[in-house]
Amino acid sequence: MNIDKRLEELRSLMKDRKIDAYIVASSDPHQSEYLADHYKTREFISGFTGSAGTAVITLKEARLWTDSRYFLQAQKELATSEFELMKMGVEGYPTILEYLDQNIAEFGKIGFDGKCYSVTGYKELSENMGARILVSDLDYISQIWTDRPELPKDKAWIHDEKYCGLSLKDKLTILREKMSENDSDYTFIGAPEDICYLLNIRGNDVDFNPVILSYMLVSQDKAYLCIDEDKLEGSVRDYLEENDITIYSYDYIYTLLKNIPGKNRIYLDPARTNVAVYDSINSNVKISQGTNLTTYMKSIKTDTEIENIKKAYILDGVSLVKFFNWLEVGAKTGSLNELVASNKLHDLRAENESFIEDSFETIAGYKENAAIVHYAPSKTGSKTIRDEGLILVDSGGHYKEGTTDITRTIALGSLRENEKIDYTLVLKSFLSLFLAKFKNRTKGSRLDMIAKYPLWKAGKDFFHGTGHGVGFVLTVHEGPQAISERNEVEFVENMTTSIEPGLYIENSHGIRIENEAYVKKAFDNEFGHFLEFETLTYVPLDTRPIKSEMLSTEEIDWVNAYNRKCYELLSPYLEGHDLDYLKESCKEI
Secondary structure: OOHHHHHHHHHHHHHHOOOOEEEEEOOOOOOOOOOOHHHOHHHHHHOOOOOOOEEEEEOOOEEEEEOHHHHHHHHHHHOOOOOEEEEOOOOOOOOHHHHHHHHOOOOOEEEOEHHHOEHHHHHHHHHHOOOOEEEOEOOHHHHHOOOOOOOOOOOOEEOOHHHHOOOHHHHHHHHHHHHHHOOOOEEEEOOHHHHHHHHOEEOOOEOOEOOOOEEEEEEOOOEEEEEOHHHOOHHHHHHHHHOOEEEEOHHHHHHHHHOOOOOOEEEEOHHHOEHHHHHOOOOOOEEEEOOOHHHHHHHEOOHHHHHHHHHHHHHHHHHHHHHHHHHHHHHOOOOEEHHHHHHHHHHHHHOOOOEEEEOOOOEEEEHHHHHOOOOOOOOOOOOEEOOEOEEEEEEOEEEOOEEOOEEEEEEOOEOOHHHHHHHHHHHHHHHHHHOOOEEOOOEHHHHHHHHHHHHHHOOOOOOOOOEEEOOOOOOOOEEEEEEOOOOOOEOOOOEEEEEOOEEEEOOOEEEEOEEEEEEEEEEEEOOEEEEEEEEOOOOOOOOOOOOHHHOOHHHHHHHHHHHHHHHHHHHHHOOHHHHHHHHHHOOOO
16 A cells, blocks of 8 residues: 555545544654554654654645654655655744644644653643644554554563662662652653663563563552563563562553542653553542653663673674774675675674664665765665765664664775865864863753864754763663753763764765763862763774864874774774774774
């Protein structure tokens, strides 16, 4: 069934209940960033495969909103259907709310599936749609998606306490202390990664995310897990029950919430709670809202986690050195393309005994494809890689020791002058944060300005975040902290973040350089407590594209010291041509 046929069937259902607009968000019942195939409803109805976007279908039009990371991708994927791309944040394009306000008459009906729509999103609609009627019990996609994939049935497994340093009971104690501080009798957790963090379990319900789709309700003396019980084998069930976790079926969460005695207070995250769950809460229960308490807990890594993440990056670094050596040799033959390279990198990571899975789909963009920020190679159309120009490889892995996320842009041969200038500007942006000292509790928005200054000074910019928190064998993108222009979360010791500035020139080239780092103490003085970033990632920075005259002595010293450290840490695990390649890559500038 093509996209226009799907729209025809959807509109037929809309007419039955006089629905004027139907919203299909990129979401599941847990408002996850990455979705199990079963929940890729927006992709099904629109044909757009990017991870972020919202489709709005009226009886006459079909529109798709997405952000700048996906503009080029969306243009290509929507070209053969009636969907029109709406560029978020670009002047001249209305927001979803503006579009609905302009196109849906007063008292018109706007529908969506409340099980896959957040309380935050519903509140925004409700406050801006005036007298229009919101209908939240419409799962139309299930009615037309006849070959919809089944939900995964893989078993949960225990992530040993030795990797994180805190037991399930330790974490429950800390959570209950935070509940008391918030004057809450209960807390509802709808985010699978937070639940897996709290329980020290992992699973395989979502590609690239070792989590289990589930809900939790925690009180001061009880903890309830609502999950597909078939996913809990005897040892995992025994472990949970020994730690006083009461297990119910997945949908029993609605009964639990309905049965909370009146006058109690429940705390929940409206961005990670769906409308159907929210509506099931006993109306006499007082609701307080904010970011999940567990989200703040897991954002600050334990010393044990930090040490294990360092081990994961050694494993990862060795695999990447082998990969880039293989890539540069292969580029000279003309026998490689982007997809072959992506698969090879996966295979090299998988040689490690503690490897679990990739932490996201590898981005391997050669030349102009690297200008597509979230470009993913496909079976058809992958570009042949040759010994010239730049290739951008953004990839990562989940290991038992931790999660990795790294980007390197590599020169495969001769470069144009503008490519060298742009590469050096991105490198200066990258270095600005590793050279920075900043006050304790500096906000992510202020760190973003530090990173972007070298590019702004040259009249250039990029339009994605500079950095994001990284989960510990969970989701590769983790909040609440981020280095971005709108993030107001304060950075404190042991928070982790990516640092990944970029520059993208359409139809020419794309450059991004990324390390993961953690926040540590720099020094104390009469002006306060100062922090700095310490890198976790160790893979040589390619110095061949650098215009050294654009770097300061301090910047050159940092690059040289970093590459020396890469050689020191990785060389014991390499031999032969791979070791020779590492040595050459770590030469000083």
